[in-house]
Amino acid sequence: MRILEGDYWKEIPLYENISEKEWKDWKWQIRNRFKTIEDLKKIIKLQNEETLKKVSEIYHFGTTPYYIFLADRQNPNDPILKQILPDEKEIDENYQQGAFLDPFLEDEKSPVEGLTHRYPDRVLFRATNFCSVYCRHCMRKRMFLEDERSRTKQEYDRMFEYIKSNKNIKEVLVSGGDPLTLPNSKLEYIIKNLYEIDHIDVIRIGSRELVANPFRFYDEELLEIFYKYDKVWLVTHFNHPNEITSETKKAVKNILSTGTPVLNQTVLLKDINDDKYTIENLMRELLKVKIKPYYLFHCDPTKGVYHFKTGIEKGIEIMEYLRGRVSGLGNPTFAVDLINGLGKVPLLPQYLIEKKENYYKFRNYEGKEVEVKI
Incomplete structure (x- = not known):
């Protein structure tokens, strides 16, 4: 830090x-x-x-x-x-061959403009297409081609009505763009309306402001909103240990004081963090400021982004290195998000080597093999 x-x-x-x-x-x-x-x-x-x-x-x-x-x-x-x-x-x-503007069909799987429904129990609520920082690896890089704007109250209301009408939806991911760039009044309007839908258990806010503008969480009014609507979880996006500072630590303390958990999603990026020592350092630094590593994503096949991709093998190599060196608190799930909106697939090194009638053979993090009777 x-x-x-x-x-x-x-x-x-x-x-x-x-x-x-x-x-x-x-x-x-x-x-x-x-x-x-x-x-x-x-x-x-x-x-x-x-x-x-x-x-x-x-x-x-x-x-x-x-x-x-x-x-x-x-x-x-x-x-x-x-x-x-x-x-x-x-x-x-x-560099962009095999990539798509909308690889996960977020726009196609949108029953209401601004809302994507890919999984039975959760929806993506795109509150704005504005970010304070435009990451060159953004999975929604098609937004960079648009004018900067948040959605209107009428658009939000149509999204709320869809969610209310589908009781299978238990979780809403409020994203964008970055929803925490919105004024507090607009942000509270979104959170309050979602909070009051009985069948919504979790309101997950995806934001990079903790990385790029930690002073957002020095705002007492925002912290009061988080405290008041206790279904909120914050998912942030640190990719490198150099992004974590004493300002980060103060901001996280403020967030946690409201009872809001903080998780992190990292994207594996060529020539930025595709190194096992860098990722280990990042996971340790996140834990020091009480951010739980959540996902390590293989780079998405998004047009304008694909030059950052690594091989799948690189992610598995890093996960194998982390196991046994960093506690379970610091081990994210390595995942690939499948094209055409088919969902995320977790990937792990292979630790089960052989299965026979009365035992299993495992390999541990040191490469040692052990037989276990079942």
């Missing part, structure tokens, strides 16, 4: 006159996002500027001052910069 002390942001000349009150205001972070390559040039010496502009005209760009601060801005291979900066591979068909 990186300890951020004093007026740390002032090491960037652009922010030398920014007060702590401003810097740690989540709305200030969003208002002062870097949204163009010209903006970014104020703090980074860019390479291949014309290429970056060309890509960002297709898949738009954005990041918060806090998140770009965490990067090593002199190193083009920095794992945070690689998640922020447009890359010509995003629009190069040689």
Whole structure:
């Protein structure tokens, strides 16, 4: 965990006159996002500027001052910069072969605009297509082609009516875009309406604000909403240990004080975190700040993203390494999300070697074999 002390942001000349009150205001972070390559040039010496502009005209760009601060801005291979900066591979068909704009048919499996119903017991509620940071590996990169906007009250109401009418639905994943970029009044309208549907047991909020704008969780009004509607779970998205700081720890403490659990989904990304030591470090750092590792995802076959994919074998190798080195608290489920909306498939190393009439043969994390009578 990186300890951020004093007026740390002032090491960037652009922010030398920014007060702590401003810097740690989540709305200030969003208002002062870097949204163009010209903006970014104020703090980074860019390479291949014309290429970056060309890509960002297709898949738009954005990041918060806090998140770009965490990067090593002199190193083009920095794992945070690689998640922020447009890359010509995003629009190069040689890298995007076999990928789709909507690989999981979220739009096709949408009985009401903005709502996706893939599993019998849960739905995806897309509250907005706006994010404070546009991750280059986003599974919904088709949103980057749209104008930034949240949905209207009328659209939300139609989504609520569908959920009310289907009592098999027990869980709602509120996502986007990033729903925690919405004003508190709009966010509470969504959560309150879902909370009051009797057959909804869990309201899961998917957000990257804890990574890119942890000051969102310094907002007492948001914390009161979390406390009031106790069906809420928060699922965040850390991909690299460099993203975890003392600001993260404070934000998580605030969230947990409301009784809201915090889980993390990581995506395995080529040249960013596809290394067993990096993932081990990430899992340990998450546990230090009391975030439970939940999923490690194989990179989705999304157009504009597929240059980040690794082999399935890489994920299994990492999971095999973690077993026995990190406790069960720190072992996520490695999964592949199948195209055409067919759902997630968990993948594990093979520990059951042989089955006979009266015993099973297992291999442990050290590679030792043992026979167990059943």
